[in-house]
Amino acid sequence: MQIHLVDGTYELFRHFYALPSVRDGDGREVAAVRGVLASLQSMVREGATHIAVATDHVIESFRNDLWPGYKTGEGIDPELFAQFPLLEETLSAAGLVVWPMVEFEADDALAAAAEAAALDPRVERVVICTPDKDLAQCVRGDRVVQLNRRTRVLFDESAVVKKFGVSPASIPDYLALVGDAADGYPGLPGWGAKSTAAVLAKFLHIESIPADWREWRVNAASAGALANTLIQERDRALLFRTLATLRTDIRLFDDVDELKWTPAS
Secondary structure: OEEEEEEHHHHHHHHHHHOOOOEOOOOOEOHHHHHHHHHHHHHHHOOOOEEEEEEEOOOOOOHHHHOOOOOOOOOOOHHHHOHHHHHHHHHHHOOOEEEEEOOOOHHHHHHHHHHHHHOOOOOOEEEEEOOOHHHHHHOEOOOEEEEEOOOOEEEOHHHHHHHHOOOHHHHHHHHHHHOEOOOOEOOOOOOOHHHHHHHHHHHOOHHHOOOOHHHOOOOOOOHHHHHHHHHHOHHHHHHHHHHHOOOOOOOOOOOHHHHEOOOOO
16 A cells, blocks of 8 residues: 655645646636646546545644744635635645644645554655655655655655755754755855754764764864854754654544545546
């Protein structure tokens, strides 16, 4: 059995900007919803049996209370935003499991579901369908993998290490130091992708990085400056890591059989 967990928010955005406008009889823009539905129906035709879709029913989450610059729904095209409830309704009517997230984010739902599904010995593989780099933290060997459905590129754990230079366990630390413009937090000054990967590859997590840069033993000309920045902004780095860490303590289902696609009656 394979479990497919789909980032409905990403899919809706992707189809909104890729497809020409289509309106229903009431004048509502519906092209993106139609596109996502057709895309997921193609997954079923290709053999997917257990599918769940997570959406950001409300763009804001608990993270907005932790960091004022965290992403919001501001600036989203109203005709895109209006399609979220329609997408949830349409996919549910088509027999797909949908998780509309309010306090948490769709990414949290994907992370929690992946961890829960992987506990079932009947599950051969969990496929998290999103290109979002946050979800790289959930990859485990070749059993929990990440799939970019647009490019059809699949990331197992070795691919995550090759791309980021760190293991999945270090992805929240990596994003905390480098920053994530899409989510609205800047990281620490001077901490670029290469230097961050070099340090975390040795120490795994922020709190394990020695204050004395000479203990790092990495080829980074600015190691002293980086160490000083981390000392001065350690609390901020740990806050950013909290923002980047996906929640897995959300109960979404009791048994993976609940995720089996059932044709609409």
